[in-house]
Amino acid sequence: MGFFFCFFFFFGGVADLRLQRKLKGRFATTTTTTTTTTTTTEKVNLGREKIVALFTLGRRLLHAAGGRGGTSQAGSSFFFGSRGLYSTMATAPTTDAPAAATVKKLHGREFYESIGSPKYILAPMVDQSEFAWRMLSRSFMPPELQSKLLAYTPMFHARLFSQDAPKPPYNKYRDSHFQCVLPKDPATLWLDGNPLVGDRPLFVQFCANDPQHLLAAALKVAPYCDAVDLNLGCPQGIAKKGHYGSFLQEDQELIYRLINTLHENLPIPVTAKIRILETKEKTLEYAKNVLSAGASILTVHGRRREQKSHLTGVADWEYIRYLRDNLPAETVIFANGNVLEHGDIEECIAATGADGVMSAEGNLSNPAIFAPEPQPGAFEDEFWRGRDGKGGWRVDAVFRRYLDILHKYVKGGEPPARRPLFVPGKGMDTEWMKEEIVIPPKKGSKSEAFGNPNYGALQAHMFHLLRHFVSKHHDVRDALARARLGELEQFEGIYKMVEKKVAEGLIEYEETDGKSMEDPAEEERLKKLVEEMGPAETSATAILRCKRPWWCVQPIIRPLPKEAMARGAIQPGKKDKKRVAEEEANGGEKRVKGDETKGGDAKVVEAVKEELEKQTEFQTSELVSG
Numbered sequence: 312m313g314f315f316f317c318f319f320f321f322f323g324g325v326a327d328l329r330l331q332r333k334l335k336g337r338f339a340t341t342t343t344t345t346t347t348t349t350t351t352t353e354k355v356n357l358g359r360e361k362i363v364a365l366f367t368l369g370r371r372l373l374h375a376a377g378g379r380g381g382t383s384q385a386g387s388s389f390f391f392g393s394r395g396l397y398s399t400m401a402t403a404p405t406t407d408a409p410a411a412a413t414v415k416k417l418h419g420r421e422f423y424e425s426i427g428s429p430k431y432i433l434a435p436m437v438d439q440s441e442f443a444w445r446m447l448s449r450s451f452m453p454p455e456l457q458s459k460l461l462a463y464t465p466m467f468h469a470r471l472f473s474q475d476a477p478k479p480p481y482n483k484y485r486d487s488h489f490q491c492v493l494p495k496d497p498a499t500l501w502l503d504g505n506p507l508v509g510d511r512p513l514f515v516q517f518c519a520n521d522p523q524h525l526l527a528a529a530l531k532v533a534p535y536c537d538a539v540d541l542n543l544g545c546p547q548g549i550a551k552k553g554h555y556g557s558f559l560q561e562d563q564e565l566i567y568r569l570i571n572t573l574h575e576n577l578p579i580p581v582t583a584k585i586r587i588l589e590t591k592e593k594t595l596e597y598a599k600n601v602l603s604a605g606a607s608i609l610t611v612h613g614r615r616r617e618q619k620s621h622l623t624g625v626a627d628w629e630y631i632r633y634l635r636d637n638l639p640a641e642t643v644i645f646a647n648g649n650v651l652e653h654g655d656i657e658e659c660i661a662a663t664g665a666d667g668v669m670s671a672e673g674n675l676s677n678p679a680i681f682a683p684e685p686q687p688g689a690f691e692d693e694f695w696r697g698r699d700g701k702g703g704w705r706v707d708a709v710f711r712r713y714l715d716i717l718h719k720y721v722k723g724g725e726p727p728a729r730r731p732l733f734v735p736g737k738g739m740d741t742e743w744m745k746e747e748i749v750i751p752p753k754k755g756s757k758s759e760a761f762g763n764p765n766y767g768a769l770q771a772h773m774f775h776l777l778r779h780f781v782s783k784h785h786d787v788r789d790a791l792a793r794a795r796l797g798e799l800e801q802f803e804g805i806y807k808m809v810e811k812k813v814a815e816g817l818i819e820y821e822e823t824d825g826k827s828m829e830d831p832a833e834e835e836r837l838k839k840l841v842e843e844m845g846p847a848e849t850s851a852t853a854i855l856r857c858k859r860p861w862w863c864v865q866p867i868i869r870p871l872p873k874e875a876m877a878r879g880a881i882q883p884g885k886k887d888k889k890r891v892a893e894e895e896a897n898g899g900e901k902r903v904k905g906d907e908t909k910g911g912d913a914k915v916v917e918a919v920k921e922e923l924e925k926q927t928e929f930q931t932s933e934l935v936s937g
């Protein structure tokens with residue numbers, strides 16, 4: 312099958328016509344009526360469209376032949392087939408999807424199966440699910456599971472993405488968020504959605520409140536992805552202001568029109584990601600509306616709109632189960648929320664009956680979260696195992712994989728030569744640990760990161776990945792904070808700091824027979840919390856389960872809302888204060904301005920607590936997330 316795919320791509324130019332002729336009659340073809348703007352762009356579209364059409368055709372062939380779909384089999388190794396690298400900002404396409412003969416548009420489960428029935432879903436994350444991160448996450452998947460990992464791009468703003476200025480640069484927003492073709496040679500595929508480097512299956516997500524803007528934006532990306540997703544879950548203030556994301560929940564008719572416009576007019580399927588509503592019944596009605604509008608896949612984030620930042624708490628998988636049980640069996644559902652470790656994925660599928668499980672924060676903390684734990688003896692240098700049997704991917708290993716991807720694909724060059732990762736007990740050289748590490752100063756005045764989504768996300772990714780590491784090694788934290796985004800040399804220097812500290816930590820662990828990482832007092836404290844509060848009421852349960860030494864990637868576990876409240880991390884908002892003030896006024900109690908700490912504030916806190924009680928009455932899962 313792999314050979315078939317290689318053949319398909321590398322001899323695609325010749326095979327294209329021959330195959331199309333051969334396949335005539337086996338696959339229905341349709342012609343889209345979308346027009347391109349200029350003759351030049353028509354030529355451009357033909358070039359890149361040929362590759363994408365071949366790719367799509369190949370996938371459908373495999374599907375028809377009963378294969379796994381094999382989207383990423385074209386580039387199953389993350390070093391495979393990189394071509395056409397370019398070191399400056401990309402100019403994303405400025406034309407709509409080309410008028411080309413395409414394979415019949417599939418829908419729902421048929422479509423899902425055609426892309427390999429993915430079970431592992433890398434969530435859309437603004438500024439964080441960009442190409443390099445997706446490639447890093449995909450790099451941990453064994454070849455037979457490559458097509459099981461579906462990734463979403465970050466959410467893009469449909470109106471900003473679709474509007475073209477009359478002159479170059481036609482759309483800076485688009486250029487700096489989606490780099491699907493080479494800037495100076497738009498006929499050549501580049502990074503985002505490029506099947507030749509393995510960035511498929513890929514869904515592109517937009518937020519929108521205008522069907523025409525959404526369609527215009529979706530047409531721009533259609534040749535480079537497998538589906539377009541509508542964000543109906545964003546709970547942030549900016550979404551409220553811009554009237555998109557979860558703030559469309561109250562306008563079901565608009566939601567229908569947005570989805571249906573893509574369903575009717577886009578050459579590829581449309582999908583949607585929603586949050587749950589106050590009741591299961593209302594959520595079911597909502598889901599039915601989304602599906603009847605034409606969504607091929609429904610992603611359900613099991614949290615309500617109010618559940619964000621300190622109020623995030625646990626997602627309610629029972630709502631997703633309710634949808635599974637009450638929607639037609641062929642509905643494709645992705646469940647989202649509460650996935651901290653790989654094992655949670657199977658648990659989520661068992662609890663919800665979902666087809667796939669999406670992870671956001673769990674993936675940011677551990678990009679290997681979707682991959683099964685390696686067998687003992689495999690990946691010995693990258694995957695560490697402790698005396699208690701618990702293992703984890705080493706931060707230095709993940710950091711270097713990430714840097715290698717940035718060098719290879721984004722910067723367009725070979726990664727620097729690296730020494731093998733240090734593994735204790737192998738008689739490896741340790742002289743290098745005495746070398747002084749110098750982080751080079753910033754170069755020039757303009758950062759290469761400017762306008763490049765892959766460099767732009769680098770620092771935030773590293774802080775997320777090294778969260779536990781930097782809480783011990785403050786010098787690394789400070790170096791990260793000072794580093795300039797586009798300058799890989801600076802990050803290489805930080806990598807060396809990390810590599811050395813990991814080696815030191817591993818040596819100490821071995822020399823102390825594991826005692827260096829033991830903290831009986833802290834373990835006792837956590838266990839006591841679980842005992843006193845009950846496993847579902849404290850994040851200590853998840854900490855005890857997921858904790859690894861600081862040299863391993865691991866989830867960031869937030870306190871549950873009630874715990875955050877008890878620690879004073881949640882402060883009552885203006886509305887709550889106002890409400891309590893009004894209640895007091897009604898009760899004849901007069902409040903003195905500025906005397907907020909007495910009586911009145913205690914009531915505010917009570918009011919917020921009440922609100923929290925309502926919002927956190929979820930299932931007894933001990934997991935916390937995002």
Ligand SMILES: Cc1cc2nc3c(=O)[nH]c(=O)nc-3n(C[C@H](O)[C@H](O)[C@H](O)COP(=O)(O)O)c2cc1C
Pocket residue numbers: 434435436437439465466516542543544545584612647648649650669670671672673936937
């Ligand atoms: C950094 C970050 C950015 C996010 N951006 C988006 C986004 O662009 N679109 C979206 O639908 N959800 C976005 N989300 C929400 C996630 O996709 C996901 O629904 C949420 O974090 C719950 O999943 P989790 O419990 O696995 O974190 C974002 C989450 C994070 C942490």
